[in-house]
Amino acid sequence: MxxxxxxxxxxxxxxxxxxxxxxxxxxxxxxxxxxxxxxxxxxxxxxxxxxxxxxxxxxxxxxxxxxxxxxxxxxxxxxxxxxxxxxxxxxxxxxxxxxxxxxxxxxxxxxxxxxxxxxxxxxxxxxxxxxxxxxxxxxxAMVIGSGSASFQMLEHLVRRLPVMVTPRWIDTRSQPVAIADVVGTLAALASFPDPPQEVQLGGADILTYREMMVRFARILGRRPPLVIPTPFLSPRLSSYWVGLVTPIEFGLVRPLIDGLSAEMLVRRPPPPGLNDHPAGYDDAVRQALAA
Structure with a gap:
């Protein structure tokens, strides 16, 4: 090789x-x-x-x-x-x-x-x-793993806030993918015969960020936070808010928030042999918390 x-x-x-x-x-x-x-x-x-x-x-x-x-x-x-x-x-x-x-x-x-x-x-x-x-x-899509800044932001919001005033991105759909599936696909591509020019990776579940928070809270054994969406909270103000209630550096918060406003869904599944059986959201969260 x-x-x-x-x-x-x-x-x-x-x-x-x-x-x-x-x-x-x-x-x-x-x-x-x-x-x-x-x-x-x-x-x-x-x-x-x-x-x-x-x-x-x-x-x-x-x-x-x-x-x-x-x-x-x-x-x-x-x-x-x-x-x-x-x-x-x-x-x-x-x-x-x-x-x-x-x-x-x-x-x-x-x-x-x-x-x-x-x-x-x-x-x-x-x-x-x-x-x-x-x-x-x-x-x-959004990577679920202990070292993922997006995952850390989600975890801290769920753990710290019983009530959230959030912008419209709370109801944006995404297809969060486990870190193990991302790494497994990257490793497989080293020797994968004739790979496509683009490989789209997502998990088994399509969820809004609101649904992710609710399911995250249940995995933690906590009451899901009360989410109050508002159209008046701009991405910049939302970034300041997240920066205040989480330990994520503000330099990372703003690009993370900006990226939440658009759907991250797999439109073209990868070929057989790449991410054939992606983990579901709940299993990915449990694996990340265990790590």
């Missing part, structure tokens, strides 16, 4: 994906900015580099057949984060082409229009596809 390059190995998704790849017998090289501070399995090769600064990419991609691009900027004023992601995507795609990489696997969101950050993630996919080797664009 050809060598695999994993970027974002120290992040939440990459940190869960790396052991799966190693357990499958894959030869994995991890690109990190500071190898001394990277606590990664001994079986993984670790090399130093920086995608945003275009440092060490040629050496990291040498001999690589499949590369995972799990790099995102979630903070920054104005368009700084988008410009950083744009530069990084161009640099990585060009280096992957020079190295003869056969497949790049990229994780983004199901919806890419309402949120500035989601638009940026979708733009990254377009850059990788235009400038780089064959791209497999994995697009996931």
């Amino acid at each position: 050809a060598k695999i390059l994993l970027t974002g190995a120290t992040g939440y998704i990459g940190g869960r994906l790396l052991p799966r790849l190693l357990d499958a017998g894959q030869d994995v090289r991890c690109l990190v900015r500071d190898p001394r501070g990277a606590d990664l399995p001994a079986a993984a090769e670790v090399v130093q580099g920086d995608v945003v600064r275009d440092q060490g990419l040629d050496a990291a991609l040498d001999g690589v057949g499949t590369a995972y691009y799990l790099v995102h900027s979630m903070e920054g004023r104005g368009g700084d984060f988008a410009e950083r992601d744009r530069r990084a995507a161009h640099a990585f795609a060009s280096a992957a082409t020079r190295a003869g990489v056969e497949r790049v696997i990229y994780l983004g969101g199901l919806e890419g229009e309402r949120s500035e950050h989601l638009r940026s993630r979708h733009e990254v996919a377009e850059i990788l596809r235009a400038d780089g080797p064959r791209l497999v664009y994995v697009r996931a």
